[in-house]
Amino acid sequence: MEVPLLGGTANRGRVHRVGDTVRRPLRTTSAATHALLRHLEEVGFDGAPRVLGVDDAGREVLSYVPGQAVTAPAPAWGLTDAALWSVGRLLRRFHDAAAGFDPEPHLWSHPAPAPFDGGGITHNDPNLDNVVFRDGQAVALIDFDLSGPGCAVWDVAAAARLWAPLRDPVDTTDIRRGRELQRLRIFVDAYGLDDTGRVDFLPALRDSHDWMYEIVRTGAEDGTPGFAAYWTPETAARADRARAWFTRNAGSIGEALLAGRG
Template identity: 75%
Template sequence: MTSEVPLHGGTANRGRVHRVGDTVRRPLRPTAPAVHALLRHLEDVGFDGAPRVLGVDDDGREVLSYIPGQAVTAPAPPWGLTDAALRSVGRLLRRFHDATAGFDAAPHTWSESPPEPFRVGGIAHNDPNLDNVVFRDGQAVAMIDFDLAAPGDPVWDVAATARLWAPLRAPVDTVDGRRDRELARLRVLVDAYGLDDVGRARLPDAVLGHHDWMTALVGDGARRGVPGFAAYWTPDAAARAARTRTWLEQQRDAITASLL
């Protein structure tokens, strides 16, 4: 038998995702039929930046194609935090949104959708964290972990990416070279994505909305005993989230100005 190699990263599925040869085995969620329909659509339209659906194994796990490369897992390698890497993430995200434009999400049951007014307009990955993007030669080539994908406005995904990658949070909580460059990196991302003026005007609301949405999702998962969320949602994590929210509110005008 081919040995199983644990794949690191992630929160909800930590320790439960394994590589077997050229495949990845992951827990099968109730929303898997929706996600698999999305991934098959991406394959049909020629988008090469997502895994392919290969089926379900004898242990009841979904089987996806393994995408060679590196994710930016902790401790983050310096190449993953460069502006060049960030630009490539913006371009990949735009390609993903363009590829999903013709996908009909209506027949499927999804994970929790973003709140109004960001609930419609396309498909959102919803969790473009650093460890959910695969790189080769310093360039983002694929997105993985579509468990939280759901109908949503593309600007919601741009906001999520900005929040996580710039990163848009209190500088005291950034300990790498991105510290105090948050707004400059925000501009790098939105320019690489090609976000239009309407999207830029909506982005500050989307950033704060995504922060609140994800904080509530993780906090609720921790209270329900989801192992990864429970381990992550410590008092320190809750304090960081509160600092981030305060900072986002205080920096709203500066965020808006940086996008002009």
């Protein structure tokens, strides 16, 4: 029996659980993703799915990671500071585990742009529904479709933007509203972001925000159903409000990052 899995945008409605496996569409960059996942398995990183092969329908077969993701409407346990801290620690463990992987021989879908395009491997889509939790703690990252070469602060900025969240508070309707900078400090401390990363954080935040929305916009224009459904005039307006919020609060963001050292 195939059970549709919730979440996701590009592959919405096309990802299914079959027993202890997950079946997902293959892509031109699947070989790169599979090489990364096999590397993570080889180094003992338990926070990612395992590659099991390709099924008779031509779909990639991955191991199913038991647990819960934070899908809308977000459950209260997924918005706690403890959950946020655990996401920061998980992201750091992923970067450490991927540090020995060479991305050069592989084709990636959307590598991070310069100057954030080197120094490691990034997940690139650490959204709430791409993190698996058990007992309120983040234990695994899923959906590595956008993964590729990039530096750690690129992923940290993207994750903080989504999980703190860093955006105009008018667009946050849950208990995180008004605590954006406090939660930013929690996240970067949990990750252990170094001084260089804290200096580079704001440019990475701005660029990763624009990079992701450009992927969504072009995907909508190309007719990808999930992107087309997501990219509405209100989505574009929300993106503009977030970008303006970054600018208005640049000084406060910088202060929060420095206050969070330790």
